[in-house]
Amino acid sequence: MLNGKNAVRLGAGVLAIALVAGGGGYWLGRQSPAQDGGQSTQASRKILYWYDPMVPAEHYDNPNSLSSMGMKTIPKYADETPDTGPGISVDAGASQSLGMRIATAEMGPLPSGLTVTGTIDFNQRSVANVQARSGGFVTRVYGRAPGDVIAAGAPIADLQLPEWGGAQGEYLAVRKLGRADLTTAARQRLRLLGMSDSLIGAVERTGRLNGMVTIRTPVSGVIQSLDVRAGMTVAAGQSLAQVSGIGTVWLNAAVPETQAGMVRVGQAASSTLAAFPGETFIGRVTAILPAAQTESRTLTARIELANRGGRLRPGMFASVAFAGDGRPALLIPSEAVIRTGLRTLVMLALPDGHYRPAEVRIGRESNGKAEVLAGLAAGEKVVASGQFLLDSEASLSGVEARPLGGGR
Template identity: 75%
Template sequence: MTWHAKQAARWGASVLAIALVAGGGGYWIGQRGLTTAAGSAQAARKILYWYDPMVPAEHYDNPNSLSSMGMKTVPKYADEAPAVNSAPGVSIDPAARQNLGLRVVAAEIGSLPSSLTVTGTIDFNQRNVAIVQARSGGFVTRAYDRAPGDVVGAGAPIADIQLPEWGGAQGEFLSVKRLGSPELTAAARQRLRLLGMSEGLIAEVERTGRTSGTITITSPIGGVIQTLDARAGVTLAQGQTLAQVTGIGTVWLNAAVPEVQAGAVRIGQSASVTLAAFPGETFAGRVIAILPTAQAESRTLTVRIELANAQGRLRPGMFGNVMLGDGGGQALLVPSEAVIRTGARTLVMLALADGRYRPAEVRTGREGGGKTEIVAGLIPGEQVVASGQFLLDSEASLTGIPARPIGGGK
């Protein structure tokens, strides 16, 4: 190769080397410029701390930390946090709010209808019972055509009884009366009363001058004959029971109320009863007693409801459905669907005035008619989310927004 050829080759190699160096340098410079721009953009956003979105309450001061769940942490930037002076809450874009179908209602004072519906059976009114007894020893001369289960009216005859002691006492009274001594006559008359004779019977003996040791035992009240021991020819001892009659002018309905709902029942509370025997009819009653013993097998309390039964249509043993009255007056109410029950506490999602949403802890009471009573945690007029609140509550949990406590505060 000539000297000129060698020079040309050296010059071409130099040009190629310069081109490679220049190209490589340009790539490096370009890469360095991109890295610098990205770093500047990253540095423009201030990082407050690192956290695990699954455990938002845990904060870390470096990006290499692992949360308590073993997850890698991510940065929380200052521009993602609410302003210092603003109330904590979740902000939702208006378009997203419409897509979520958020519905907001106000907590308001109202009357809570009852949703406590229980079942029960009709029983006799055990406070309206008459016991028919022999006031003196004797025997039954006639038994009227009666049997247990018969419905009788007040004054209906049960049996005719011969009472020898009464006949003797009446004879002595007439003898003393003929003596003309007012004091002795009054004493003899008092003895007849103590033996159990009525004023009418004494007056009849005094008017006719004849003894009557046979009397007719009648039912003092109208009702159902429960027991009947009066049979013709039966010898009776003093105080022996002849019959037991239970009135049916009023009846009891014994309703089984679950013990978890027993707090909603009170004496004097109104009740509406429907019976399978009379479809379409409603019978009004009231709670007269809450029995003190719970049924261990069913975990229920027996609530006694008194019903009027003037026509005798309500028969013991009939099955009925009972709706108990509200018994509570006015209360602060929200839709039941707005209440979030987590197990540990109960929440509602507040709609704040600046367009934010924040959970608030509440204490609930009775429920009925799609409404829930708020005992504590809200005031009338506060806005709560009634639809879509579960998504907002999840977002608030992920971002670490605390629920407003029942006592107020931040």
């Protein structure tokens, strides 16, 4: 039987055991999932697949899998992908912090920002080749030289043509016969030899032969070549001089082949020259030459310019700005375009703060605008600033881009 002192000790021991047991149970009950390694919580979460955050598009069904990057995969839990609609969701505060700007895809003409250099050249369509119509010899030249600027009708040289004298004598003899048919035929022969009606009329009035002819230039311009000298003999059809007209000139603009699609025949172009500051010369593209310059990788766009007063001289350099072609196109800001190397994307701005990448095909670009050939419709909104962060988040979240066909 326990005495009083032993009973007290026993009661104290029992109380201590109870307190320890109760305290341990309370502590165990309060232990958090983090204190036990989160194993109990993670075991209850549903795993959708395993993936590597660096390549979120790759999904694996084995926790021991390695991604294509050689990295250990981690689980993707179902509660990490709430159904918030297509794309990713960003609240208004975060959008403001990112400085996101939204732009609308709209139809309109693409403004041209193409400016290139060019060189003035002679208009090769305005070239006169002065020839001798019959054989003879040169009795006089008029002091011309290559490079001289002459007016239309200016004399080049005087030729004595024996054939003309013989034909005129036959004509006068036929006229005396009084036969109209023979006279008409003889007169026509004089014309075919190159005689003017005024010269034929003078022969009829005076009855004297005139085998002397003054060769004149039919156009005003610059003498490019002069192959006639006093005393020389010339043959029928021999070239005596070549004159290039300067009423109009060509401006040959060098267009980079990467921007050749922005230039077309008939397109307006304005040019400025250092020789005439503050003055603009307007013309139109008359031709795009078929061959590219292999050294500079450029195509030549030929622009025809009026040359009043002959101020535009071949060899001058000019700066050429092409006008827009006026064709309607679906346009978005160029800064909204994301080029990954494999494809081209834009970040769509959807309702309720949702965003989703969309694949597009881009055409021409100019003055901060890009032409969308496929992948977008007029009225759709795209992110013009901050889209790269959204694209990165969409990649990490495994959000697939809308394909070109428009499928979901």
